[in-house]
Amino acid sequence: MKRSMFHNHLGFEDHKHPNHVYKLKKTLYFLLSHQYERGNVDKTLFIKKVDSDVILVQIYMDDILLGSSNAKLCEDFVKAMQGEFEMSMMGELLFFLGLQMKQSKKGIFVCQSKYCNDILKKFEMEACKAAGYKGVDEAGPEVDQTKYRGLIGSLLYLTASRPDIMFDICLCARF
Numbered sequence: 001m002k003r004s005m006f007h008n009h010l011g012f013e014d015h016k017h018p019n020h021v022y023k024l025k026k027t028l029y030f031l032l033s034h035q036y037e038r039g040n041v042d043k044t045l046f047i048k049k050v051d052s053d054v055i056l057v058q059i060y061m062d063d064i065l066l067g068s069s070n071a072k073l074c075e076d077f078v079k080a081m082q083g084e085f086e087m088s089m090m091g092e093l094l095f096f097l098g099l100q101m102k103q104s105k106k107g108i109f110v111c112q113s114k115y116c117n118d119i120l121k122k123f124e125m126e127a128c129k130a131a132g133y134k135g136v137d138e139a140g141p142e143v144d145q146t147k148y149r150g151l152i153g154s155l156l157y158l159t160a161s162r163p164d165i166m167f168d169i170c171l172c173a174r175f
Helices: 027-033 071-084 113-122 145-158 163-173
Strands: 002-007 045-050 053-060 063-068 086-092 099-104 107-111
Touching: 027 053, 027 071, 053 071, 063 071, 071 086, 099 113, 113 145, 145 163
Parallel strands: none
Antiparallel strands: 002 063, 002 086, 045 053, 053 063, 099 107
């Protein structure tokens, strides 16, 4: 997978006609006009099949992630986009939305160890020791609800790639 940044500066400001609305060239229209199909579940994912190959294009704000079963499809996509938009290639994808990516000949590996460490630091839990679940401690110290909700939200995001810890986090979320 490769990562790129694109920018379209044309049409944002017209000092002679400040009240006019302009149609901007958007990546969405570009992709749809080039036979890319929009994903059914994730509307920011675009897929194009060419013979037995496929190219996947993920758009997230001003980032584009792309990958293909055929390197030529990626090259053609980049050339077409650079002809339409100001775009710079950022290289191989290493980190995206809390996920670390490692690509090798064996496949693409995804992990969230950095995200987990960031959670531990953010909620000052780096020195905590593992403990078994002992139930709700009604007589325990008052808990900052905002901080607790933030922790649960961070942990729920983590479950996107770690369904094995879903039960424990949902148990905590009940309180």
